[in-house]
Amino acid sequence: MRQKIVAGNWKCNTNVQEGVELAKAVDSIVAEKGADDVTVVLGVPFTHLTSVVDAVNIDRINVSSQNCAAEAKGAYTGEVSVNMVKSTGATHVILGHSERREYYGETSEILNKKLALALEAGLTPIYCCGEALEIREAGTHNEFVVKQLEETIFQLSADDFKKIVIAYEPIWAIGTGVTASSDQAQDMHANLRSAIAAKFGEEIAEETSILYGGSCNPKNASELFANKDVDGGLIGGASLKAEDFIEIINAY
Numbered sequence: 001m002r003q004k005i006v007a008g009n010w011k012c013n014t015n016v017q018e019g020v021e022l023a024k025a026v027d028s029i030v031a032e033k034g035a036d037d038v039t040v041v042l043g044v045p046f047t048h049l050t051s052v053v054d055a056v057n058i059d060r061i062n063v064s065s066q067n068c069a070a071e072a073k074g075a076y077t078g079e080v081s082v083n084m085v086k087s088t089g090a091t092h093v094i095l096g097h098s099e100r101r102e103y104y105g106e107t108s109e110i111l112n113k114k115l116a117l118a119l120e121a122g123l124t125p126i127y128c129c130g131e132a133l134e135i136r137e138a139g140t141h142n143e144f145v146v147k148q149l150e151e152t153i154f155q156l157s158a159d160d161f162k163k164i165v166i167a168y169e170p171i172w173a174i175g176t177g178v179t180a181s182s183d184q185a186q187d188m189h190a191n192l193r194s195a196i197a198a199k200f201g202e203e204i205a206e207e208t209s210i211l212y213g214g215s216c217n218p219k220n221a222s223e224l225f226a227n228k229d230v231d232g233g234l235i236g237g238a239s240l241k242a243e244d245f246i247e248i249i250n251a252y
């Protein structure tokens with residue numbers, strides 16, 4: 001079933017104690033105000049996973065890592081495997097964020113290894129895609145983003161693809177305060193959904209959740225989420241304040 005999802009991406013922010021406080025605040029406001037039929041996910045640093053899982057009611061709040069190792073285990077100093085993430089009680093893993101592609105050299109090949117491991121471990125990948133400003137200005141953004149999918153999640157079996165959540169995040173909108181307009185978001189989401197339909201069929205395309213990310217905030221969330229192909233958001237900056245995050249959750 002196509003789910004409405006609002007996922008926070010805390011990036012490299014908060015220490016463990018601050019993160020636990022933030023997670024508890026989100027959890028208690030969700031408990032109080034409700035989140036209707038929205039799946040709420042908190043994408044937290046690795047160090048916070050266990051404490052955040054323990055601090056929230058996991059029937060209300062899903063916890064996600066923001067990355068995972070490309071190998072299952074072994075001599076990879078400093079890496080965190082899918083098994084480790086899963087054993088904390090986390091349910092999701094954000095993969096392919098543009099910051100990881102750009103600053104840490106994550107290629108489609110690396111992402112395919114991570115996707116396979118995450119799926120095998122039973123984690124739900126939140127797969128990020130999106131174009132840089134030059135590509136948007138050149139007018140080739142639709143083809144570019146579909147190609148990102150073709151090189152990665154379109155290589156999966158239909159059964160595995162069904163477990164993926166997609167987050168479209170135009171790089172020019174991330175952390176810049178410049179959000180994609182409602183029309184730009186809808187156009188890209190419709191483009192992705194039709195590429196999914198061509199690859200896996202209408203039914204699977206209809207069931208795939210496609211989130212928007214990039215300067216989404218309490219002011220613009222309802223307009224973005226009102227689009228028929230926008231199924232929620234991946235929220236960076238605004239997920240660091242419980243009140244803002246809950247307003248976005250309640251923007252539906």
Ligand code: PGA
Pocket residue numbers: 009169173174175176177213214215216234235236237238
């Ligand atoms: P932003 O980040 O909401 O701060 O723009 C979104 C993201 O990078 O996931």
